[in-house]
Amino acid sequence: MSNSPAGLRSDSRTDLASPSGNGLFAVKAMLKRAVGTLLSSNVKDILRIxxxxxxxxxxxxLSANYIYDFRQFLKWSAVGDRLDTQTKLRAVITMDYHRIEKGLALREPKIGFGRDVIQRLLTNLKRYQTAYGLDETCQIAIxxxxxxxxxxxxxxxxDQPLNVAIAALNQAIASDRPRTNQGGIAHVTKQSILNAAAIDFATFTQSRYSIRQFAPDPVELHLIEQAVIMAQKTPSVCNRQSARVYVFSDDEAKRKALxxxxxxxxxxxxxxxxxxxVSDLNHFVAIGERYQAWIDGGMFAMSLVYALHSLGLGTCCLNWSVERWADRSLKRATGIKESETVIMMIAVGxxxxxxTVAQSPRKPLSEVMLVR
Ligand SMILES: Cc1cc2nc3c(=O)[nH]c(=O)nc-3n(C[C@H](O)[C@H](O)[C@H](O)COP(=O)(O)O)c2cc1C
Structure with missing residues (x-):
């Protein structure tokens, strides 16, 4: 007898409808077959039956997995003004100083713009100073x-009150902290950008393939560091830079993660x-940002893949399209923080x-680019 549910239904009907068959025998046979089928089928087949x-x-x-994502965002983001971790407070400070940077970078900045942002930034900087001391992010804000x-x-x-507040903050920076002069606006020329961007990006992108055969030589950590520094230039929402990358080199650690x-x-x-x-949910403050971790983390991952390609290394993105149990298990096994959303893995060698590589042909341009 066919094991398929459709087969079971039609067979059963034949047995029962057979005028010459013994009714009880037919029912017993049908039940036997049904039980056999149930035992050998997966849950989907059973439901179909x-x-x-x-x-x-x-x-x-699906609902359980959405609830998992919902709980993660509720628990670890700063939604509802819960600035109860250093990362969250740093994220809102970054967001606000970046608002000022953006305002100053306009062709005609509005004189005295953003007073509410300035006040909030000063309040949060004082809060940060009390809780953690003024670090590099705070200096950039100052x-x-x-x-x-x-x-x-x-x-x-x-604005003398602001000037006084800035002086007080500058004085409060501990003398043993490394100093930075970053923050504010930079003056650049079109020519400087054109000179630096004059690379053959079309050839560069066409020469990247997902690599599924690696040479045995170990990849030196400094190459990964170089690539991560390049990937750090990836744009992120309000420059909050939620993305991070765990590097596993040890055979056992790699095996466990994979x-x-x-x-x-x-x-x-x-x-x-x-x-x-990964992307740390502590960086997100608004309900509208509930998917931002995947966006910022995904963009960071793409830059990292290109950066590794620019260093002559092979990479293969590895999906993290998993259900909650796998997500929890990976975090437990590898020490990835609970507040971090895993974006993807990348095999490097x-x-x-x-x-040989998969050709992975691309769709025609007309399907992808829609000029309206
Ligand atoms: C997020 C993401 C997850 C992926 N996961 C896998 C994977 O698990 N295994 C694999 O062999 N390739 C994986 N790939 C590679 C894709 O198959 C590949 O990028 C695509 O076919 C295009 O080919 P190319 O990268 O060679 O241009 C993944 C790619 C992305 C972007």
């Missing part, structure tokens, strides 16, 4: 406030490094001299 649409199974599972003060001053507004991922069979074990790109 019972006439339940497969979506009925997906709905509770330098931005200085640029803002000077801009207004040159346009006829001398054991939760379903797309590395046949090549994952050849990777010299396994990277896990040196390229062999010759190799």
């Amino acid at each position: 019972l006439g339940v649409a497969p979506t009925a199974l997906s709905v509770p599972a 330098n931005t406030l200085t640029a803002y003060y000077q801009f207004n001053q040159t346009h006829g507004i001398d 054991s939760f991922q379903n797309g590395n069979r046949g090549f994952g074990d050849q990777a010299s490094k396994v990277l896990v790109v 040196h390229l062999p001299d010759e190799l």
